[in-house]
Amino acid sequence: MHITFIAGRDLAHPRAGGSEMLVDQLAAGLVARGHRVTLVCGGQTGARPYDVVRNGGDFSQFLKAPLTVRRRTAGGGEGIDVLVEVCNGLPYLAPLWWRGPVVCLVNHVHADLWPVRYRPPVSVAGRYAETVVMPRVHRGNLFVAVSPSTARELEGIGVDPDLIRIVLNGVDRPARLVAESGDPLFVAFGRLADYKRLDLLLRLWERVRPVTGGRLAIAGDGPERDRLRGLAGPGVDFTGRLSEPEKHALLCRAWLLLHPAQIEGWGLVITEAAVRATPAVGFDVPGVRDALNHGRTGLLADTEGGFASAWATLALDDRRRHAMGDEAAARARALRWSATVSSFESVLAEAVERRRPA
Numbered sequence: 001m002h003i004t005f006i007a008g009r010d011l012a013h014p015r016a017g018g019s020e021m022l023v024d025q026l027a028a029g030l031v032a033r034g035h036r037v038t039l040v041c042g043g044q045t046g047a048r049p050y051d052v053v054r055n056g057g058d059f060s061q062f063l064k065a066p067l068t069v070r071r072r073t074a075g076g077g078e079g080i081d082v083l084v085e086v087c088n089g090l091p092y093l094a095p096l097w098w099r100g101p102v103v104c105l106v107n108h109v110h111a112d113l114w115p116v117r118y119r120p121p122v123s124v125a126g127r128y129a130e131t132v133v134m135p136r137v138h139r140g141n142l143f144v145a146v147s148p149s150t151a152r153e154l155e156g157i158g159v160d161p162d163l164i165r166i167v168l169n170g171v172d173r174p175a176r177l178v179a180e181s182g183d184p185l186f187v188a189f190g191r192l193a194d195y196k197r198l199d200l201l202l203r204l205w206e207r208v209r210p211v212t213g214g215r216l217a218i219a220g221d222g223p224e225r226d227r228l229r230g231l232a233g234p235g236v237d238f239t240g241r242l243s244e245p246e247k248h249a250l251l252c253r254a255w256l257l258l259h260p261a262q263i264e265g266w267g268l269v270i271t272e273a274a275v276r277a278t279p280a281v282g283f284d285v286p287g288v289r290d291a292l293n294h295g296r297t298g299l300l301a302d303t304e305g306g307f308a309s310a311w312a313t314l315a316l317d318d319r320r321r322h323a324m325g326d327e328a329a330a331r332a333r334a335l336r337w338s339a340t341v342s343s344f345e346s347v348l349a350e351a352v353e354r355r356r357p358a
Helices: 018-032 061-071 122-137 148-156 198-212 225-231 244-253 268-274 304-316 318-333 337-355
Strands: 002-007 036-041 051-054 082-087 102-106 142-145 164-166 185-189 215-219 236-240 256-259 280-283 298-301
Touching: 002 018, 002 061, 018 036, 018 268, 018 337, 036 061, 082 337, 102 337, 142 148, 142 337, 148 164, 164 337, 185 244, 198 215, 198 225, 198 304, 215 244, 225 236, 244 268, 256 268, 256 304, 268 280, 268 318, 280 304, 298 304, 304 318
Parallel strands: 002 036, 002 082, 036 051, 082 102, 102 142, 142 164, 185 215, 185 256, 215 236, 256 280, 280 298
Antiparallel strands: none
16 A cells, blocks of 8 residues: 655654654554555654655645645556544644545644643634544544543544544563662653643652652753753753663663653653653643553652652652562553554555445
8 A cells, every 4th residue: 555644743853752753653664564655744854764755844734735645646656545644733634635545643632732832813723623623524534543542532522433443652672771770860751842841840859859869850852941941950950852772771770750741642751661660650641541550550640749749659669669660561561563553554454445435
């Protein structure tokens, strides 16, 4: 099959995250199985084992998408068998301009994030496009959700549950690179943006640090970098963006992964930490509760005070923390990217079959 993904960003984009990692793993995995794959996206791109077509900037790409995709179908052998619309907030509404099979891939529904990230009227228009227009335009198409939480969110905006397929993220499985730090070391990964709530983590650190000691490392970059540095008290290190080996080494050394985000599709970094026997503390919110098994692979909290208490409790209880780390590693080892690609490939085949004449 020739599969075309239309998505906001390539993995080389400065703001790339879990969604871009998932698309890259799916695309590369499908190519390895003999399929032809094209990624149409906006902004910066890099070399990939599949074709990457730049489609304007962060916002112009939504207007250019129909023409860009049609150009890919011109000439012999260029036909697209199935189009995958990656909806990360603002949708492309592909069924309005593409008549072939379409699958809608959703990491999470951004309904509550629109007013956090944008002001009216952009927030109002964006929320309406995602939660009202998108489900109607894709009526009858298959949806891929990355977690049970995302599946429930899709049902909540009117998507037929019979059309939702859950495809879980996988995780790379390198061996533990280095030993756990001898002194308390807590880490947080993510884009330095308001919706990741790293400012909240810095406030809670001031309550936890006198109890546990040690250091807090925050890995990543983004528009909130300078503000967060200004809020940081003693014992906080900002590492900037890390290479994959540097990220793995830091996760191995960490005592705990801290994940204060208010919503995720699937907490990919939680499973990346888990496979290195590092448990996590997060809030009981969609996506995080799917990746973290409360009481077994880490702890979930409902309140800020509960988060700080869970953080300090696990830091002070070596036996419990290590037991949770071992169980987290066992659970994460069952999540393979090969299984993710197989499940997604089955959804694509189903989408193509559904569009064939009876």
